Amino acid sequence: MTTGRQPSASGSTIPPLADRMRPLDLSELLGQEHLTAPGKLIYQAMAVDRLPSLILWGPPGSGKTTLARIIAARTAQRFEALSAVLDGVREVRAVVERAKAAQPQGTILFVDEIHRFNRAQQDAFLPFVEQGTIILIGATTENPSFALNGALLSRCRVAVLNPLNADTIRRLLERAVEDAERGLGGLHLHLEAGILPAIADLADGDARYALNLLEVLTGLYRAEIAAGQPLTLEGLRQALERRALLHDRVGEAHYNLISALHKSLRGSDVDAALYWLARMVQGGEDGLYIARRLIRFASEDIGNADPQALTIALAAKESYHFLGSPEGELALAQAVVYLATAPKSNSVYTAFGRATECAASSGSLAPPLHIRNAPTRLMRELGYGKDYRYPHDHEEGYVAEEYLPEPLRGTRFYQPVERGFEREIARRLAYWQRLKSRARS
The missing domain is CATH 1.20.272.10 (Zinc Finger, Delta Prime; domain 3)
Known part of the structure; x- marks a missing residue:
């Protein structure tokens, strides 16, 4: 398996920046305090070294693998790791046999990307999780309600990791810039104001992406850095620029x-x-x-x-x-x-352009809980679909409801013109706006 490590000048390999800056303790893991702060699930379980079987559910770069590594470093139990991309039932059975041989010492098995195991492969875990032969920690970016067997899911606690916000990622980047031992502190980087927030925004919640991008920049502008020149926003733009194809x-x-x-x-x-x-x-x-x-x-x-x-x-x-x-x-x-x-209007074209720009700049905002689908008990317990009002049950087939994420409420992308059929669309939109205003007054 390739590691992505690059040879150093001395011929040895240097781990990528994202790997070097991986938190070594819960106190260094930012953005998941609802799990790792004193009194919370992971903190308390690690304090007594009695972890339940867990499913770590979160977006890329939120810290799932990091959390598993911290657990591995702190537990007195045996720790083994598998990847659902590379391993199969044979490897799972081999782990189980080693776990049985090591008893009464417990065994924690971490399975990265567990959602990639099919249903039959997931079934292989069931008896051993139920018997306590292994404590399973699975990491997934997919909704466990859909990606995992119900029987396996019922035997695990689901720990939801949040996407990291831009401020948290900026702090991680600052840590990498300042850390002379693990990070880039030895380069004595000079940074143009705003470059770290810009990288944090581009990362869209993924700390690994942000750190990788920072490392790429330092590699591209190595000569300039050595000459004492700063990393600039223009340099970032040029590094990300995609050249448009030219017509013959x-x-x-x-x-x-x-x-x-x-x-x-x-x-x-x-x-x-x-x-x-x-x-x-x-x-x-x-x-x-x-x-x-x-x-x-x-x-x-x-x-x-x-x-x-x-x-x-x-x-x-x-x-x-x-x-x-x-x-x-x-x-x-x-x-x-x-x-x-025909009558002309580019309102749909411009509205979709505005919506696309907003989607790109606002990041991965989650839908409001009340309009999320809730086909499973776990999702209902997390508040999915709570208090949703069905428009057809209301007068006029309309209900004054909020469908945009909280930061975008009130935003209007589509502005119909007073030509052709869009005149009728504008009339309908105005009518619904009056109903919404009346409901709120």
Whole structure:
């Protein structure tokens, strides 16, 4: 199994920064104090070295494996580890045999990514967990209610690890920058203001990603760091930049013509749109490529001002696909005429753009508990679906409810225009807003 370690100048291997900075004690593990603080589940269980079988459920980089390593270092019991990616039932049985031979000393078995074991493989744990031959600690990024057998889940405590917030990740990065023994302190880094918060935001709750990114930056700008120059936000941007593919200049006319068609449609000039369509057809352009662009245009530039536009564009694509050239070209022309003369709105396009930017900048905000699905007892005990109100049970088929995460409440992405069918959509939105305001007054 590869470790990702890189050779040092002396020829030895140096563990990655994220591995070197892995907390060695509960006091160093940030962001999971609801489990690790004095009096809490993990702290108390470790204090008396009597751990129950546990499922550690949390997102990547939240500390599941780290927590298992801390337990391994502190327990007087035997500790063994398996990976559900690499190991199977044979390895599980071998661990069990060693655990039996070591009794009365207990054995803790840590299984990373336990959700990757199938149902039959998970069943292999059941009798030995139930008999106490092993204490199972499984780590998973998946919802245990769906990823694990009910019988196995009922024999384990579920410990939910939270995604790390940006402030916590920033503190971990600062620790790495300052730590001369395990971190980057020996480099005497100079940092432009804001670079660590920027990395923390990019990490989206994943401490491992943040530390890896910081290490990549120090590698890319090793010469500049040695010269005393700071790591900058511009350097971070350049390190993350993805180069856009350039079009072949031999095909410039191809892109010029499709651009002319698109802009003529947007400008509601039906004659120009038909002309550019004819130019493309005469030039041997693939009719399905034209159809795909018409479908895109129907959503981007017409949207809900005329919802029928998307249906017309899709029908033109199917017609061309069925008839081929030249018969199918008339269907493309029919769609072009309809799209050019339809009312225009890019409200859906811009609304989705705003929503996408918000989703990227706000991180992995969880849905409010009351609108989460709760098909299992564990999820109901955690508050999933509690107090959800079914709109059809209320007058007007509407209930004044909050569906966005708390930090985003009140945000509006979609702003319909007063053209075409979007005028009706705007009327409906205003009506529901009045109902919501009335319910809150």
